[in-house]
Amino acid sequence: MCGAPKQGGALAGIDLSTQTVIQGSVWHEGAPVAGAYVRLLDGTDEFTAEVVTSPEGEFRFFAAPGEWKLRALAPGGKGQRVIEAEVGLNETTVVLDA
């Protein structure tokens, strides 16, 4: 498969001793944003992956240790955040600017 699995939910079955998981949620005006498009860009700003947030506004990527940028796009606005990821669970929030 190559499409994104269901976003959010439990981490059961994911081996956090080997996987670098980057996950979090998209917020706008104090509420989570469902259906936002979140993309993961590498250290050179190149596209690596994109998912659509769950009804709770959640997203999840499986990356590698290093610096990544998250960019969110929704009808309500755009937002971005840079994150330094390590093996294991890396959690963050992306806030949309109108």
Place this chain on the structure above:
Amino acid sequence: MSRTDVLVSVDWVQEHLGQPGIVLVEVDEDTSAYDGGHIEGAVKLDWKKDLQDPLRRDYLDKSAFEALLSSRGIANDDTVVLYGGNNNWFAAYAYWYFKIYGHRDVKLMDGGRKKWELDGRPLSKDAVERPATQYQAAEPDLSIRAFRDEVVQSIGSKNIVDVRSPDEFSGKILAPAHLPQEQSQRPGHVPTAINIPWSKAANEDGTFKSDEELAKLYGEQGFDPSKPTIAYCRIGERSSHTWFVLRELLGNSDVKNYDGSWVEYGSLVGVPIEK
């Protein structure tokens, strides 16, 4: 062939909703998107359940493809407009697939589901029923499909375009980063391949860049339009997106999609790999 023959805008689709002779088809791997709301009148094709052979790793044979399209109510003379999630990856794969089986008039909706959603256009949950047809497919056109032996023989001679992300190309990761990184293939890329990620051909809203921007992009990355071309990715759907750009938008004549892609190549015994 020009852009307007193969690509329609979301405005065009909205203006032509319900028009006889035009069939909208949503193609996804995750078909919960379709079930949660689709463009009015669109039928669903599930990339895995509908378009892949249930036993072998291959697309459907001719008679199975005919049965599938007949059951969806698609006729040979219909204009088929494909769209989907993931920036139209799977819709582009279906476009290539419809071309393999000789469908006369097939188009992509520019920007796919993402552009439609970002514009806040209406989605419907109504079930779509179309009367069955008697679809007749042509023999597969293998001039647009590459197999593994041809890829190996093309090292150093044809354009081999690896459309995965730079980190997949370099072997840092083995799959797009929304998937767990546990794969059996060897990481890396086909020697002499040039890395032009599919995403460089698309705008952030999922629409394709202009012909001028696309020609400039591939020119700058070392693509030689005088040579035959093979595009590949991990399983052949992102490379369908680039195949569409190189052949259908930019008009290069000899472009093949290697749908075996890295899942096959990275598992072959003895073939050369670069990292």
